[in-house]
Amino acid sequence: MRTSNLLLATLRDAPADAEIASHRLMLRAGMVRQLAAGIYTWLPLGLRVLRKVETIVRAEMDRAGAQEVLMPGVQPAELWQESGRWDKYGPELLRLQDRHQRHFCLGPTHEEIITDLVRREVRSYRQLPVNFYQIQNKFRDEIRPRFGIMRAREFLMKDAYSFHLNQESLQETYDLMYRTYSRIFDRIGLDYCAVLADTGNIGGSRSHEFHVLADSGEDRIVLTGKGGYAANIELTPAPAAGARPAATAVMAKVATAGKHTIDEVCGLLNTTPDKCLKTLIVVGKDGSPVALVLRGDHELNRVKAESLPSVRTPLAFAGAEVVRTSLGCSVGSLGPRGLNIPLYVDNAAAGVADFVCGANEEGFHLTGVNWGRDLAEPQVTDLRNICADEAAPDGKPARIARGIEVGHIFQLGTKYSEAMKAHCLDEAGRAVTLIMGCYGIGVSRVVAAAIEQNHDERGIIWPASIAPFQVALVPINMHKSERLRAAVESLYQELTAAGIEVLVDDRRERPGVMFADMELLGIPHRLVFSERGLDAGTLEYRTRRDTEDRAVPVAEALSFLRAQLISV
Template identity: 50%
Template sequence: MRYSQYFVPTVKETPSDAEVISHQLMLRAGMIRKLAAGIYNYLPLGLRSIRKVEAIVREEMNRAGAIEILMPSVQPAELWQESKRWEKYGKELLRFKDRKDAEFCLGPTHEEVVTDIVRREVKSYRQMPLNLYQIQNKFRDEIRPRFGLMRGREFIMKDAYSFDVDSSAADSSYEKMYQAYRRIFKRCGLNFRAVEADTGSIGGAFSHEFMVLADSGEDAIVSCSDCEYAANVEKAEARPVALEHAEPRPLERVETPHKRSVEEVTAFLGIPASSLIKTLLVVADGEPLAVLVRGDHELNEIKLAKIIGTETLEMASEEIVEKVTGAPVGFAGPVGLKVRIVADLATQGMKNFVTGANGRDLHYKNVNFDRDFTPSLFADVRNVVHGDPCPRCSAGHLELWRGIEVGHVFKLGTNYSEKLHATYLDADGKEQSIFMGCYGIGIGRTVAACIEQNHDADGIVFPIPIAPFHCIVSAVNSKDASVMAAAEGLYQTLTAAGVEVLFDDRDERPGSKFKDADLIGIPLRLVVGSKNLANGKVELKIRKGGEVTLLSLDEAVENVKTLVANALNQ
């Protein structure tokens, strides 16, 4: 592609309304343009990267035996009423009426539609396993669309749905998708982790998230230093801590004037945070509840909600705290408390710890379980922290990362098939519910996450597999006929060899050409300048790291071909 005949509207200034780096760089590199909040035009460079991701996804889905179809954006309300999601989904589901007053929505996901196809066509166990996927435009009316393609309203997604005869067959479909996803993100050139995840409101049996590691990631994830264990912090299991062997000392009430926070109290008493237990008051389905967590740990509300089986969970208001404890916020403690108490596993082995004493400016020292109070339940309700022992292997410890979710695989079970009556006849002629799984990849988000992970002060640093072009040929002086001829030759030769080349044939200053090339992040750059060319040489610059080598034209062609081939065959 000749740059002079292409459409790459780069921008020097950082756009003021873009908060994250991928959003800033995609705007500056002329990859996307905003049409409305959370709704973007994909300009040529952006679309090319998206198509690269799509192609990798398609190849790996086909390799795993999934079959491509394409479902509509506009979906009739009836199907969503059958699955009970028409009411449940909330305002993210954009609903409207057509000219005949029939109700429709813009599809945020396609469980209903695909299950409708399958219930009409699949009658026998012989027709499964079946895995149908599509790469399609979704719409979710996010309340706060932001971060460019990272959290848009209209976005491109690959969604796959598996249909199996039973739970173990569904597990095998899930495993195929899990492995396909690993190959997809590896082939995209991304540093990622597959982590165990909470199944959330979709209510499946189990799930994994695929996270691209990046400091700007919205999600906290952990992985073991030694084994394969990795999980979202929402879900990561904490191992019980060993029992302290100490004699119980007598309970002692101490004055702690104006000391409320863990930091204030432990500093005042001269003890480590790990010797204090925080008493947190929450309201679960309308009932107040106390939760005990070690001073240096944090409550994980998702774990807590799941363990106590509550639908709603929120931190108690100041009024409720005062009512339940008889003291202002900051002095709650378990001793004498009249509400149900859930204690984190990490507190179970503790002796002679500090807690609040349910009175203004008062704490207890030397509190002990059973002697002073007894929790209703010990359970894992905290976030793991860096250095925690791995819950799976004996050797490793957990490392914390920030990640961006780009893929998600769910085992759904029979949730949708039961509601929509998607059944089949088994080998004995008995009617059974179909077991489902669903598997999503955010295509545009994968490109954005790639940029969050791969950029520097000058711009994007695309990995070769999803870069819009593999190589840019920059003719330094477009007025020098020999430079233009050599550059044109490189462009033609490399293109014929299957390398995707952007030929910067513009009549621009070299500095401006180099700035654009860095900004749009093309992995390999061949610089053709008068001086080097007089010696039969051109410069090859690797965008990542900036390594520069002087090569003959033939060597340059061979090097670029080899670098591209190696990157694509990983």
């Protein structure tokens, strides 16, 4: 490819609203352009990368015996009503009507469609197990699309669905997919890990997420080292508290006017957050408030809270108004003592003696409060996120890292097959409900995640596996030298014939501009042509990560590059 024939839409400045590195760089490098909130056009350069990821994913899925299909993006409401998700999915499901006022949605995922297909086409156990996959755009009307391609509303996903006669068969395919995903992310060359995960909206039992480790990740994962515990923090149990110390203080009410935050109250009362309890009011199943009590230095875990029977899903905090009218004071003065609403207390909060908490009276807190003496022994549960260095379930200290979820595999069980009556006959001729697994990879997100993990101040540094081009040829002042033009052209033909993807910068630009653009694009290898070099019979070579040039004899350029392409 020649830059004269490529939409090289590089920008010196990124739009002001691009927050994270991958978003800025994808815009600056001319990979994508935003059309609407969370909706992007892929430009030629970006599409090359996206296709690279897709190709690797497809090859490994095929290798694992999965069969590719392509399902519709627009899906009839009937199937979603049949599975029960038409009502449960919520506003993330973009619904629309056709000219006959029939209801449809844009597919955020395809369990219903594949289950419908399989119940029609698969009749016998002899056809099982099967695993169908597709690589297709999905649409999820996210509350808040952000970070560019990372959390877009329309995005490219590989989704696969497997069907089985029994749990053992599902487990086999699940394990195979686990290995396949590992191969995929190994091949792409990302620093990733697989962790135990919550099943969320899709449903099912066992599941693993694959995370690319990066500080900009929206998820937090708990790790205890190689081969140890690895899970999303959402479902990592926090360790139980030790025995509660004996009460020593006398309960007292103190004026704390104007002090609402844990830190403010600690400052005033000369204590620390771990001696304070905070009381969060969330919306209950029936709409009435429910109190959750945590230690002042701990964080509420959303998934754990949502698993409480009397808490409404999705978790929502009660509004300030509701709190004031139903509980008689503002949120900064709440405490568990004397609250006559359902009260759930975190393990750690239940283990504190002589604690500080709000008095449920505007401008007052209580000190020296003790469970079982000043208020009833609490109903104890695990409500919080585990903290760094606390004991993980395997007993080792937890390390907490940030991750970008790029893959997720689930054992769905019979959630969809039962609701949609997907059966087939077993060896004895009995109708058996199929058992399902499902396996997703955010293909477009992988592109963004790769950039998050591989960039510097000058631009993107692509892993070779997904770079849009392997080699950039940069001629200096080519318009002045026919000899130089001929040398570039000759090597370009030679490399192309050898199957190497080359981008020749044939623009009549100054060297600085070409260097800067090629580095922004993140092309792994660069060869610079100059009159000076040709006089010496050499080209200058450097990789995207180098800062020094190496002289390479023109005649050896091809063999040299071949060797480099293998080693890098």
